Amino acid sequence: MTEQVRTRIAPSPTGAPHVGTAYMALFNLAFARRHQGKMVLRIEDTDRARSTPGSEQAILDALSWLGIEWDEGPDCGGDYGPYRQSERLELHQAEIDRLLEQGDAYRCFCSPERLDELRKEQMARKETPRYDGRCLALPPEESKQRAKNGEPFVVRMKIPSEGECRFMDELRGEVVIDWSQVDHQVIRKSDGYPTYHLANVVDDHHMRISHVIRGEEWINSVPKHLLLYKLLGWNPPAFAHLPLLRNPDKSKLSKRRNPTGIFYYRDAGFLPEAMINYLGMMGYTLPDQREVFSLGDLSETFDLKRISLGGPVFDLDKLRWLNGRYLREKLSEEEVIDRLLTWKAGKGFLERVLPLALKRLETLSDFFPLAQFLLADKLEYTVTELTGKLDPGEAARLLKIAEWELEKTAEWNRDELSSLFQRMAQTEEMKLKELLPLFFVAITGSTVSLPLFDGMSLLGPDLSRTRIRLALEKLADTGNGLSKKGLKSLEKEYRKAYGDRVD
RNA sequence: GUCCCGUUCGUCUAGCCAGGUCCAGGACACCGGGUUUUCAUCCCGGCAACAGGGGUUCGAAUCCCCUACGGGACGCCA
Numbered sequence: 001m002t003e004q005v006r007t008r009i010a011p012s013p014t015g016a017p018h019v020g021t022a023y024m025a026l027f028n029l030a031f032a033r034r035h036q037g038k039m040v041l042r043i044e045d046t047d048r049a050r051s052t053p054g055s056e057q058a059i060l061d062a063l064s065w066l067g068i069e070w071d072e073g074p075d076c077g078g079d080y081g082p083y084r085q086s087e088r089l090e091l092h093q094a095e096i097d098r099l100l101e102q103g104d105a106y107r108c109f110c111s112p113e114r115l116d117e118l119r120k121e122q123m124a125r126k127e128t129p130r131y132d133g134r135c136l137a138l139p140p141e142e143s144k145q146r147a148k149n150g151e152p153f154v155v156r157m158k159i160p161s162e163g164e165c166r167f168m169d170e171l172r173g174e175v176v177i178d179w180s181q182v183d184h185q186v187i188r189k190s191d192g193y194p195t196y197h198l199a200n201v202v203d204d205h206h207m208r209i210s211h212v213i214r215g216e217e218w219i220n221s222v223p224k225h226l227l228l229y230k231l232l233g234w235n236p237p238a239f240a241h242l243p244l245l246r247n248p249d250k251s252k253l254s255k256r257r258n259p260t261g262i263f264y265y266r267d268a269g270f271l272p273e274a275m276i277n278y279l280g281m282m283g284y285t286l287p288d289q290r291e292v293f294s295l296g297d298l299s300e301t302f303d304l305k306r307i308s309l310g311g312p313v314f315d316l317d318k319l320r321w322l323n324g325r326y327l328r329e330k331l332s333e334e335e336v337i338d339r340l341l342t343w344k345a346g347k348g349f350l351e352r353v354l355p356l357a358l359k360r361l362e363t364l365s366d367f368f369p370l371a372q373f374l375l376a377d378k379l380e381y382t383v384t385e386l387t388g389k390l391d392p393g394e395a396a397r398l399l400k401i402a403e404w405e406l407e408k409t410a411e412w413n414r415d416e417l418s419s420l421f422q423r424m425a426q427t428e429e430m431k432l433k434e435l436l437p438l439f440f441v442a443i444t445g446s447t448v449s450l451p452l453f454d455g456m457s458l459l460g461p462d463l464s465r466t467r468i469r470l471a472l473e474k475l476a477d478t479g480n481g482l483s484k485k486g487l488k489s490l491e492k493e494y495r496k497a498y499g500d501r502v503d
Numbered sequence: 504g505u506c507c508c509g510u511u512c513g514u515c516u517a518g519c520c521a522g523g524u525c526c527a528g529g530a531c532a533c534c535g536g537g538u539u540u541u542c543a544u545c546c547c548g549g550c551a552a553c554a555g556g557g558g559u560u561c562g563a564a565u566c567c568c569c570u571a572c573g574g575g576a577c578g579c580c581a
Contacts, residue, residue, distance in 0.1 A: 012581045047580055112579070119577090128505045129577055154579050172508070181506050181577085189579040196581050220507055220576045243509080243574090250573060278515095281530090285516060291530060308516070311574065315514050318531045328544070 005037025006210045009070070010200065012044040013055035016261040016462065017062035019314070020215070020245055020253060023279050025068050026295070027242060027307075028213045030280075032071075033299035040207055041073035043084045044200070046193045050502075051086075054410060062262040066272045067295060072207075080207040085199050088206075092194040095202050095232060096155055096187060104231045105187060107143045107153040108135040131156060131184040155188035157198075157228065165223035170211075170240035170304050177223050185224050197221060201228040204237060213240045213304075216311075217252075240304055243283050243311040253314055255469075264462035268377040269343060273330070274323040282312040292325060344375055352458060356450045370450055374458055379445030379467065383478050386471055388437045388447075392480035395438050398428070399472050400482060401494055402439065403465065404501050412461045417453040427497050442471035 007028040011021045025039075032039040041063075045051035060075055072078025082088060099105035108131070119129040135143075136158070147153055160179045169175050187198035194202070204212060219241045229236040245253040253260055259268070265275055273294060280298050281291065284307050290297070327336060357370050373379060387395040405424060409416055421439070425432045440452050443464060449455065456464045475481050482490060494501070 010581085014581075044581060050580075108579095115579090123504060123577090126504045152579095169508090175507075177507065183577075186579050191579075193579090195579070200581090215575090216508065217575055217581090241508085246574080248514080252575075281515065283515090289517065289529065291515095305520085309509060310511095310516095311509075312516090313514060315531070318515065321531060324544090 003210055004208075005032055005035035006040060006208050007032045007037065007213055008040040008042055008204065008207065008209050010042045010044045010214075011059050012047060012050075013052060013059060014047060014050040015055060017055075017059045017263065018260050019262055019265070019275075019279070020260070021059065022063065022066055022068065022262055022275070023245055023282065024214060024242065025063055025070075026276060026279050026298075027284075027302075029068055029070075030295070030299045030302040031211065031213060031304060034302040037210070038071040040078065040080070040209065041070035041083065042203060042207070043074055043086075044196060045084055045086045046196065046199050048086075048191060048193060052410065056084075058263075062266075065266055066262065066276055068276075085194075085203060088199070088203060089193070091206065092188075092199050092202050093192075096194065096198065099157065099187070099231060100155065102231065103158075105155050105157045106136055106138065107147055108156045108184075108186075109138075109146060109151055109153045110135060128181050129183070130180075133184065136184075152190045154186045154190050156184040157187050157224070157231075159184050159224075159227070165226060167222055167226055167239065169219065169222075170238055171307055171309060172241070175219065175222070177220065179223065181220075182223050187228075197224050198228065201225050201232070205229070205232070205234045209237050211238045211240065213242065216241045216244050242307065243309050245282060246311040246313045248313055248315075250311065250313065252311075255465075258314060258316070259462070259466050261462040261465075263460065264466055267344075267460050267463045268466075270319070270323050271326050271331075271339065274319070274326045277326075278319045278322050282314070283308050283310075292322070292330070349374075353450070356454050360450070373444040373446070373449060374455065376445070377463075378470070381441055381445045383474060383480070385447065386438065386441045386474065388441070389434070390438055392475055392478070396472060396475045396480055396482050397490060398424075398435065398438060399442065399468055399475070400487070400490060401428075401498070403468050403472070404494060405498060406461070406465055406468065408502050409461075412457060414453045414457045417456055421453070438471075439468075443467050
């Protein structure tokens, strides 16, 4: 063994922790463990507008819940820190300067509008969209001067104008991409932050990453990354591009059709070891074809070569079956009781729910039916109950708007939710009283229950959002969903009334 | 549109690298039967796939080429 195996997982803290992140983390970990190596967790927060500390913490929590442990990271440190890209800016800047001096990169002063137009023209001419190199010809002196004068600019890397880039992917063998297909990638944004492409190369190098194991979506970027390694005089790591998790319709797994938040699965009562097991069988089988296995089992025999490349469809039915096996085969009754207690059904839960339920109780037996929706995954109700006095089409519209609005709320609590729905009622020119019954049924499954906002806040964002989506699906199943066209125009209308979507 | 990647039962996959033992094996789902006071569990059985076409070869799911289909990338997002 000449060199230690070091892998990394590099999530960006911009939203709810995603099962895809866990999937990549799992294989990175298994590979590192198999080779007595280390796995690094690095936070890729170079998108200043979208990164949030809350999201970073959520990612750490989600992975920890799954039992995925990293050897170095922002929370536990390590010899190659810091482990947040935003804290490594000098390092990135130094390399950008070096590339600039070497003449391997140049400042670009083109406006986003011009670039947009350029892209459209090229697409129309059936070419691969690519920067046309206008600022490439700028004399270095002029470029320097304009930057000094405070004119906004980005830095782009120079790409060979002809020839091809050949590289090895550990899973697929040789991949050939023509340099003419590769854009003059921006490596420094106008806000001074590096882009992913630059930061990931610089950080992977300094963190001594030996194997980059990441999603297939990155495979087209390898030439840029390889070129950066070369220009900076560094040895590149080995690359392995894993297939992407898919929706039932084979598209890249997205929350539109599936719950993709790790916390949804936790809150809906799935066990972390079953999740890990299930993710481990996506695109992979152990040599002996065992179907029930632990992270340890996986790590013991893990072999990249055994990964199958067709994108696996994430199948909730099979996950449920597997989860069931853990519950009845792998855990003792006592352990299941423990899980139940720590999951939700503990004293803390009763303490939080009782104040909401108390005034509605005549007997103790009234309590659990009222609280039932907080423990359930899926709810049973009819479309008529859901829509109430509303027209089903209108109900679908309102649910969709709420879904989008809910995606924007970072703070998930009673007051926040309350003002969100009040705002929505105002915008829709409805009384809160008219708007709310729909959501009441979607969230609680009943017209008689605990207060909506408290209930949602207790339920958490993942379960709540999933229920809204479920209500929408229910409407669609009865022919009252939003058509593709309707969705598009609704989106436009939404932007006007509520502002841009975050997604 | 251009480029890249992929393609075994509806789904997850074994087999492919080292071609014959594969009229393709296992699992989920589904269907049928048995155990069980119901249901579930458990057990037994069934349905169901090498995308298509050309090569190479005595022989191809396995090697090569083409086509089709699917996905991804084409951002001052990662």
